[in-house]
Amino acid sequence: MSIQDVINYLEALAPLAYAEDFDNVGLLVGDKTKSLTGVLVTLDTLEEVVDEAIANNCNLIVSFHPIVFKGLKSITGKDYVERTVLKAIKNDIAIYAIHTALDNAPLGVNHAICEKLGLVNNRILIPQKNSLKKLITFVPNKAAESVRKALFSAGAGSIGNYSNCSFNTEGYGTFMGNDAATPSVGNKNQLHTEAETQIAVIFEKHQQRQILKALFNAHPYEEVAYDIITLDNDNQNTGMGMIGELEQPMDEAHFLTFLKNRMNTRCIRHSKLLGKPIKKIAVLGGSGSFAIQAAKAQQADAYVTADLKYHDFFSANNEILLADVGHFESEQYTKNLLTTYLTKKITNFAVVLSKTNTNPVNYF
Incomplete structure (x- = not known):
């Protein structure tokens, strides 16, 4: 098994196409063609983590946060990034590094928080824009069924809990090949009319390459006519944050105690208590002030996140309970999620959960 094989597993869980534009994800250091000796999973990559990888004979570190975030103009060891x-x-x-690709994944960071809090009826809080596409292609009627099957097998036509979804319209296509053409139907330099089926399917943007490959392999024409359109539809499966419900409502004091224990945090900074029961909860691991309005718009009773600033708490506006559990604390279960996932995929190599505490914040 190579390092690339592990990368393939990771990108099946969290495709890099869904990482935020500001982020730096993927293979940051090393040769992906090298044979794998073991994997160490961590929240952050520090010098101590590299030492831990060496001690465990792991030549791949899978890190949630990227050690290289901004461009390096030199690597001389002058700071912790360069030394690492x-x-x-x-x-x-x-x-x-997997970072915001996993933030946006349906079984990623925020799913882990929902599981820890025992939330049910979970869904994406802020669906990612422009992540759904539509393929429209034109196929001879006799080849329509085989082309549809190829597209479905490649992942096209999945919408929520439904698969093999397509829309089909029959009509007539016209074309005329030149002297260099090798038409599968009709003759060179003669206008040809063919009874065709227009097939339309939706797919997620990270699937585009494999779907086009399937289309070209299955389509009988020398030149395949197709359109790809980026949709404004919300993607039910991809986006920042999640929102779900407690099975039973709690009063605010009970909820904060429950939250403190489940998230293993020593301190929760929160907005004014409103004297309302807590049932519907929005969560977003890491810095989440940008999603306060989304949590309010979906009528969440509480919003659990991190890195809220002084003025962010005013945004509660007596409508919602804001709870800042800490950045590290909100993402701490991510490495467990990744370790469990990779352990199931890789049975012949060690997948080691890092024991290094990389939280830079200390409490007095």
């Missing part, structure tokens, strides 16, 4: 990268390179250890 140097040590990884010296010891032939690859570093892969």
Whole structure:
């Protein structure tokens, strides 16, 4: 097994196409063609984490946060980022970061928080825009069924809980090949009319390459006519944050105690208590002030996130309970999620959960 094989598993869970534009995800250090010796999973990659990888004979570190975020103009060891990268390179250890790709994944960071809080009826809080596309292609009637099957097998036509979804319209296509053409029907330099089926299917943007490959392989024409349109539809499966419900409502004090215990945090900063029961809860791991209005718009009773600033708490506006559990604390279960996932996929190599505490915040 190579490092690339592990990357393929990770990108099936959290395609990099859904990472935020500002982020730096993927393989940051190392050679993806190298044979794998083991995987160390961590929230952050620090020098101590690289030492831990060395001790466990792991030549791949899977990190939630990227160690290289901004461009490096030199690597001389002048700060913790450069020292970490140097040590990884010296010891032939690859570093892969998954960050906001996993934030946006349906079974990612926020799913882990929902599970920890025992929430039910979970759905995406802020669906990612422009992540759904539509393919429209034109196929001879006799080949329509085989082309549809190929597209479905490649992942096209899945909408929520339904698969093999398409819309089909019959009509007539016209074309005329030149001297260099090798038409599968009709003759060169003669106008040909063919009874065709227009097939329309929706797909998620990370699937585009594999779907087009399936289309070209299955389509009988030398030149395949197709359109790809980016849709404004909300993607039910991809986006920031999640919102769900407690099975039984709690009063605010009970909820905050429950939250403190479940999220293993020593401190919760929260907005004014409103004297209302808490049942519907929005969550977003990491810095989540940008989603306060979305949580309010979906009538959440509480919003659990991190890194709220002083003025952010005013945004509660007596409508919602804002709870800041801490950045590290909101994402701490991510490495467990990744370790469990990779352990199921990789049975012949060690997948090690890092024991290094990478939380830079201390409490007095």
